[in-house]
Amino acid sequence: MSSGKQIIGPPKSAAGSRADIVPEFIAPALQLHLRWLAQPGEDELLFTSPEGKALRYDNFRHCVWYPALRSAGLPRVHFHDLRHTGNQLAADAGLVA
Numbered sequence: 001m002s003s004g005k006q007i008i009g010p011p012k013s014a015a016g017s018r019a020d021i022v023p024e025f026i027a028p029a030l031q032l033h034l035r036w037l038a039q040p041g042e043d044e045l046l047f048t049s050p051e052g053k054a055l056r057y058d059n060f061r062h063c064v065w066y067p068a069l070r071s072a073g074l075p076r077v078h079f080h081d082l083r084h085t086g087n088q089l090a091a092d093a094g095l096v097a
Contacts, residue, residue: 006054006056008054021090021095023090023093023095033046034046039052060079061079065079
């Protein structure tokens, strides 16, 4: 059972530490994000709350994710579904063996 306490640390397994390929067309947007929104430093958070703190799942889902889906006219899908979509797009682009 989860205590509800947020734990920030290394990945749970070796599979969580890996290099990912970023498609060239995404690089400019990622560079802007890193410059404007991410915390400075190699081991700092890339995605934070408006206050610069670590994101909490429920707050992100209710304050950001669901409103974004409504705004885009999309059905309620799980945020994690994007991982599967990204993997398929990478495979279609020949980035995954």
